[in-house]
Amino acid sequence: MESNQLAEKQRVLAEAGQARHPFKEIFYRLRDPALVGDTVMRAAAQSWHLISPSEFSKLYRQVHGHTMCSVARLRGLHEGVKWVIEKHLDGDIVECGCARGGSAALMALTLRQLGERRNLWLFDTFEGLPAPTADDPDYEIAELFTGSCLGQLDEVRKLFQDQGVADGVRFVKGLFQNTISQSHIERIALLHIDGDWYESVKVCLEELYDRVVPGGIIQFDDYGYWKGARKAVDEFFAKRGIKVEMKRLDYSGRAMKRASP
Numbered sequence: 001m002e003s004n005q006l007a008e009k010q011r012v013l014a015e016a017g018q019a020r021h022p023f024k025e026i027f028y029r030l031r032d033p034a035l036v037g038d039t040v041m042r043a044a045a046q047s048w049h050l051i052s053p054s055e056f057s058k059l060y061r062q063v064h065g066h067t068m069c070s071v072a073r074l075r076g077l078h079e080g081v082k083w084v085i086e087k088h089l090d091g092d093i094v095e096c097g098c099a100r101g102g103s104a105a106l107m108a109l110t111l112r113q114l115g116e117r118r119n120l121w122l123f124d125t126f127e128g129l130p131a132p133t134a135d136d137p138d139y140e141i142a143e144l145f146t147g148s149c150l151g152q153l154d155e156v157r158k159l160f161q162d163q164g165v166a167d168g169v170r171f172v173k174g175l176f177q178n179t180i181s182q183s184h185i186e187r188i189a190l191l192h193i194d195g196d197w198y199e200s201v202k203v204c205l206e207e208l209y210d211r212v213v214p215g216g217i218i219q220f221d222d223y224g225y226w227k228g229a230r231k232a233v234d235e236f237f238a239k240r241g242i243k244v245e246m247k248r249l250d251y252s253g254r255a256m257k258r259a260s261p
Contacts, residue, residue, distance in 0.1 A: 067102025
């Protein structure tokens with residue numbers, strides 16, 4: 001099958017998957033008043049940053065059409081990049097799960113704004129979300145999202161090229177289980193894990209946590225939203241005997257600094 005035909009097929013499948021889930025998921029989520037309140041606040045924040053003259057808002061407007069991350073989680077990444085530069089922390093910027101590339105582009109734009117150059121690694125299937133597994137407690141809802149969050153590789157590359165921040169960006173296509181262990185990343189200053197499902201988040205932590213430098217930032221996109229993501233994070237730190245202080249960014253997002261070993 002030619003590449004353009006394959007891309008179109010993937011797009012159709014992703015849209016079909018997205019069309020399956022809205023009402024079932026809405027009824028599932030409405031049982032949590034905290035999420036309802038967070039959704040209202042998220043909409044208000046988005047409206048404000050579309051007109052705000054702030055430094056962050058200007059960057060937000062450049063990427064908001066290419067990401068599903070909330071303003072709070074994008075701001076977390078913005079502040080995280082600023083932190084590692086301010087503290088002169090060595091290491092690359094790594095994002096596991098970039099979808100259409102908006103959150104990673106924001107980090108690249110922040111680096112440029114600060115006059116810094118870092119390697120930026122983007123791991124993704126570039127074919128939409130893989131299927132969850134039986135290890136995901138909310139599997140019946142999660143499996144409806146298989147194939148969604150699709151950002152095709154050419155589309156994501158173009159975003160970085162259009163924004164003028166393509167230098168130093170490495171796109172790694174495939175399942176995390178097949179790609180992360182093969183990557184030649186020595187040190188990580190900021191790690192953004194946006195893998196949604198248990199297995200995806202688990203492999204990111206197992207393969208990359210020890211490469212995060214002391215004081216480095218780890219941000220979890222899905223901790224509060226998907227039970228499998230939260231389960232993977234909690235199990236990993238419990239197994240390591242690590243007491244973690246995580247900052248709540250919003251209903252879903254959490255961020256932490258890696259302590260010294």
